[in-house]
Amino acid sequence: MTIKQGNVYIADIPISRPHQLSMHTITKQTIVLVKLTEEDGLSGWGEVATIGGASYEEMTPEAIKVTIDHYLMPMILGKKAADYACIMNDIQKHVKGNRFAKAAVESALIDLFAKQKGLPAYExxxxxxxxxxxxxxxxxxxxxxxxxxxxxxxxxxxxxxxxxxxxxxxxxxxxxxxxxxxxxxxxxxxxxxxxxxxxxxxxxxxxxxxxxxxxxxxxxxxxxxxxxxxxxxxxxxxxxxxxxxxxxxxxxxxxxxxxxxxxxxxxxxxxxxxxxxxxxxxxxxxxxxxxxxxxxxxxxxxxxxxxxxxxxxxxxxxxxxxxxxxxxxxxxxxxxxxxxxxxxxxxxIPERPGFGITIDEDKVLYYARDHETRQKG
Ligand code: MUC
Ligand code: MG
CATH class of the missing domain: 3.20.20.120 (Enolase-like C-terminal domain)
Structure with a gap:
């Protein structure tokens, strides 16, 4: 079973009170979600967050998405989630730095493989x-x-x-x-x-x-x-x-x-x-x-x-x-x-297969930034 599709979403989600750091005050938190789907329709998800656009971390949410779409996804599509260690090893060899992007895809691969096996990811x-x-x-x-x-x-x-x-x-x-x-x-x-x-x-x-x-x-x-x-x-x-x-x-x-x-x-x-x-x-x-x-x-x-x-x-x-x-x-x-x-x-610690979280795709699309199928007004 190979991975046939990859989607990357940037989503801005409101938080319950302003969160003040020395360099930035967060009012909405930005996350980047990666969805990897294999031929049978099973999907694995990964997520990373950054704080304050470019003010906390060198990789912005936008840069994470571009890096995954253009450089990491071609090294994942057509491969098997079971080979996640080989895929990540290949990515390490060919992509310098960009650790936030790598973390998001490695997590999605592990989520997918663990779900295939019916195991919690910690296994x-x-x-x-x-x-x-x-x-x-x-x-x-x-x-x-x-x-x-x-x-x-x-x-x-x-x-x-x-x-x-x-x-x-x-x-x-x-x-x-x-x-x-x-x-x-x-x-x-x-x-x-x-x-x-x-x-x-x-x-x-x-x-x-x-x-x-x-x-x-x-x-x-x-x-x-x-x-x-x-x-x-x-x-x-x-x-x-x-x-x-x-x-x-x-x-x-x-x-x-x-x-x-x-x-x-x-x-x-x-x-x-x-x-x-x-x-x-x-x-x-x-x-x-x-x-x-x-x-x-x-x-x-x-x-x-x-x-x-x-x-x-x-x-x-x-x-x-x-x-x-x-x-x-x-x-x-x-x-x-x-x-x-x-x-x-x-x-x-969540016990269900993968990382134990079921993504609400309608919610992802609702909060996703600039997404074609975005349902917000
Ligand atoms: C950090 O620097 O540790 C963690 C908690 C929080 O409020 O900000 C982060 C980042
Ligand atoms: Mg800290």
């Missing part, structure tokens, strides 16, 4: 170790009081007890005040981390990190620009809290360099950033070999992209910092007919 990724994963909520409303209310509600509902605060926008002293006020309001039982998304310089980081640490913050994610590896190395050496590499740690070669030179002492994994499920597992293995604690990161994907990450992370032994697979909880709508289950502060 093709090394086997499941965890039935559920702890999920952090990201506080990023841009308002201290609202963030505290949001966190208290999540605690009451037993949804989250780890909170990541997006900072780095505006006055750094104000950032520190905001974080410490939230941490104080939430108390000792609650773990609070921060993500600066590359927005500080080394001097600012040197001033702010000790104050955050003294206030009980346990980790700071990518405080410096990704190019400033020397600065990240010095901060890692001088900080008592964990300095996590995120944007700087994309390819497995980045992860190796960062681990070797201590450009951070923990690592945020993300399926699109590393270039797909298998590259993510390699990145995790490099970090594990260097004794670097792991975090199951997100690009704020919808149900499918989050399920893909959940299947991969479920096969990784230790995720000391938990995960931030909260994406679907921020969306106002779904492009799937089934939802992910969150209970007792954790996300349950």
């Amino acid at each position: 093709l990724l090394g086997g499941k170790i965890h039935d559920s994963l702890p999920v952090a909520w990201t506080l990023a409303s841009g308002d201290t009081k609202k963030d505290i209310e949001e966190a208290q509600e999540a605690l009451q509902q037993r949804k989250h007890r780890i909170f990541k605060l997006k900072i780095g926008k505006g006055d750094p002293n104000e950032n520190v005040r905001h974080v410490l006020e939230i941490k104080k309001a939430l108390g000792d039982e609650v773990r609070v981390t921060v993500d600066v998304n590359q927005s500080w310089d080394e001097q600012t980081a040197n001033q702010c990190i000790p104050k955050l640490q003294a206030g009980g913050i346990v980790m700071v994610e990518q405080p410096l620009p990704e190019w400033n590896e020397e600065g990240m190395r010095r901060l890692t050496a001088s900080s008592a809290l964990s300095v996590m590499a995120d944007e700087g740690a994309r390819s497995i070669h980045d992860v190796f360099r960062i681990a070797k030179h201590h450009v951070g002492d923990s690592l945020s994994l993300k399926i699109p950033k590393h270039g797909g499920p298998h590259e993510t597992k390699k990145a995790a293995a490099i970090a594990e070999s260097a004794g670097m604690p792991l975090y199951g990161g997100t690009m704020i994907e919808s149900t499918l992209g989050t399920a893909i990450a959940a299947h991969v992370y479920a096969t990784i032994p230790d995720m000391i910092f938990g995960t931030e697979l909260f994406g679907p909880l921020l969306y106002q709508d779904m492009v799937s007919t089934n939802a992910l289950i969150y209970e007792n502060y954790e996300l349950i």
Whole structure:
């Protein structure tokens, strides 16, 4: 049974409140969906998300679609999903970089093959170790009081007890005040981390990190620009809290360099950033070999992209910092007919074949950008 058709959709889906990062405030989240259909009509789906067009990541949603349509799809059509490892190996050899595009197609191939076999995708990724994963909520409303209310509600509902605060926008002293006020309001039982998304310089980081640490913050994610590896190395050496590499740690070669030179002492994994499920597992293995604690990161994907990450992370032994697979909880709508289950502060790993998500194609077409058959007015 060979793959006879490939479709790529860019969809903009409304979220429930503005999500403020240092470089961009999200009001609609953009995802790229890949559908691969074989001769018998069975299809596999993949998803990646980016944040803020070109402001977070070099690959824009538009570039991801063009790369898949023009360069990756010709290497997939006519092939069998069972040969997904050979297909991806070929793609690695002939297509440089473009990791988000590779992640989307590898996920769709695995979804298709796992559905053919009637197996959950984690069976093709090394086997499941965890039935559920702890999920952090990201506080990023841009308002201290609202963030505290949001966190208290999540605690009451037993949804989250780890909170990541997006900072780095505006006055750094104000950032520190905001974080410490939230941490104080939430108390000792609650773990609070921060993500600066590359927005500080080394001097600012040197001033702010000790104050955050003294206030009980346990980790700071990518405080410096990704190019400033020397600065990240010095901060890692001088900080008592964990300095996590995120944007700087994309390819497995980045992860190796960062681990070797201590450009951070923990690592945020993300399926699109590393270039797909298998590259993510390699990145995790490099970090594990260097004794670097792991975090199951997100690009704020919808149900499918989050399920893909959940299947991969479920096969990784230790995720000391938990995960931030909260994406679907921020969306106002779904492009799937089934939802992910969150209970007792954790996300349950979906058990149905493939990544366990059934795509609602009418919804995809409704939200798809510039699609011929788009049904919006
Ligand atoms: C990032 O840098 O980690 C994850 C959560 C969130 O709010 O933004 C992302 C990206
Ligand atoms: Mg980050």
